[in-house]
Amino acid sequence: MATFQKDRFDSVPDDLLRTGAHRGPAGKGRGWIGFAWAALATGVLVLAGLFGLSVITGKIAIDLPFIPATASATTTPSPTGTPTAAAKIDPAVPITILNGTTTAGLANLVGDNLVKEGWNGASANVGSRANAATRDIAKTIVYYSDPTNEGAARALVLSLKVGEISLSKVYTESPITIVLGSDYKAPTG
Secondary structure, eight states, X not given: OOOOOOOTTTOOOTTOOOTTGGGOOOOTTHHHHHHHHHHHHHHHHHHHHHHHHHHHHSOOOOOOTTSOXXXXXXXXEEOSSSOOSOSOOOTTSOXXXXXXXXXXXXXXXXXXXXXXXXXXXXXXXXXXXEEXXXXXXXXXXXXXXXXXXXXXXXXXXXXXXXOEEEEOSSXXXXXXXXXXXXXXXXXXX
């Protein structure tokens, strides 16, 4: 067996009873402090993530008291109540009609009905018509990309007798886009 030279650390005085003092018991309540810091960090990370998603997608609206409210550029649905926008409606504004249901020919039927009501922008020569989905979309929404077309969007909801309006940059090819949902019932007769 190997023998080592003795040095000053090998001889410990007998009156020194503090062996392992650095590993003493933790003070009471120290566990709650760690838990509180972890909870705070988790909350900050969750709020930062939600804020980041709201900025990137625009689909989450977060109203925080220290951040000024801004108008969402992507989606701001409005109820189908009475129109509150100015009554300046240009019936020749190009209108895109998208069939969001599995009912064949619904976009053409709605476009023809709107032309009969005086919406010249809904004609196939001015606007466009197409199928938008392979499965039913639940709600009919009239999207408008310019706030000056809000009155026309509200009037279209009244003409369709169903739907909501939404200021959106999703459909930028047309000033007004109607996405027909399964809540739209085609007029009979």
